[in-house]
Amino acid sequence: MKRDEILEILEQKMGSRVSGEQLSRSLGVSRTAVWKQIKALRELGYRIAGSPRTGYLLEGVPDLLYPREIRKGLGTRSFGQEIFHFRRVGSTNQVAFDLARRGYPEGTVVVAEEQTSGRGRWQRPWFSPPETGIWLSLILRPDMAPVKVPQLTLVAGAACARAIHGCLGFRPAIKWPNDLLYNGKKLCGILVEMEAAAEQVHFLVIGIGINVNQEESDFPPELRETAASLRMVTGSRVARVPLVRRILEVLEEDYRDFCSSGFTGVRERWLEYETTLGKAVQVRLGEKQFTGTAEDLDAEGNLLLRLKDGKLQKIISGELTLCRQVDN
Structure with missing residues (x-):
């Protein structure tokens, strides 16, 4: 061109x-x-x-997530070699899901300056205002069974924490399984969606939403007590393009390590940034609720929760809340 x-x-x-x-x-x-x-x-x-x-x-150059600017200096083999950029879109995950069904390869990225129907885990809306955040989805085609996919959410969380730490110098904390926090407020959410048969993943999409340059007043009033941005942490505007590059580089490195060597290295990297273990938590999954102390992350990525009666409960998935105190 x-x-x-x-x-x-x-x-x-x-x-x-x-x-x-x-x-x-x-x-x-x-x-x-x-x-x-x-x-x-x-x-x-x-x-x-x-x-x-x-x-x-x-x-x-503008601080916009143009494919040309992202690919310039990008040190990956496949992640981000094909990028779809939108000024405004409903959901990058939905676009990426549709592209994956049409056969687009692993590593294809969808980014948007704004999402009008962004969503997080449990179908909650994700506030995605224009030109202030990183709203990104990535297509993967791992050769694995669906039961292993929850481990990939931990891969993504640890990779995003490492990328932010490396670029900006502060350590985000991971709340199991993959929310990134700073001083208890949410910086980043990750949503993994897949299409699969009983024993084989056809493809999956990792959606990453990072609050980058919002100020506190930019958030709706109902989010100001729970949400933060990288700008609020660092005190200055953050260039988004270099951060996107670094996320893709670290995520590709960690993903390939996971696919070739298993979960051990992922677990070690996740533990470097976690903020859950040793704390009182509540975990809700559907109608069930468990309360206790988060004790460990097992070799499969499950949370081990010590209940009030002393029993050890394995939590495979669920919505976790950090508590100030669990009554004995």
Whole structure:
């Protein structure tokens, strides 16, 4: 695409003006065609100074999740090599699910600047305002049985925690199985959905929602006591594109390790960031509710809960709440 070629030339000459004539000769198009592409790039948010008469200078790129910007410098083999970007979409998970059914390969990514029907676990709505967060879904095609899929939610949670820690220098805490918190407030939620037969996963979609640049006042009043953003933690705006790159890189590395070597390494990485063990918790699954102390994460990724009567309960899935106190 001529637009991408113009950007490549302007990036190579960053800090210097490039004449319209030079761009015209390099691309084999008219200067009028160059001007039209420059205008289109400006409309996309690229800060390009100049005119056909004075030449063009790239002054900055937008903090938007354009595929070209994500792939630039991306160190993955398959994750993010194909990216679908939307300004506005109902749910990135739904789009990715539809693409997976159409045969798109493992590693295909869907990102959006805004979701109008974003959802988290238990079908709860996920607040996804425009250009402030990372709303991303990833198609995977692991060779595994459905019973192993809950372990992948732990893979994703640990990978996102590691990526945020590496990029921003603070340690998010993981609430089992994969919510990322800071000072008890939620930064990131992860939703894994799959299509499978009884013994074999056909594909799954990992949906990742990260609150990045919201300020407290941006959240609806009902979320201000429970939600936080990376900006609220660091005190400054966070560039989203480098963080998306790093998430894809770490997640691919951890996913491939999990597929080849099993859950042991995932468990160790998850334990480095967990904030659940040793604490009083309540776990709700349907009509059942368990209250006790979170004691351990077993070798399969299940939570081991010590109940008030002393029995050890294995929790495979459920909605967990950290409690201030469990009565003895």
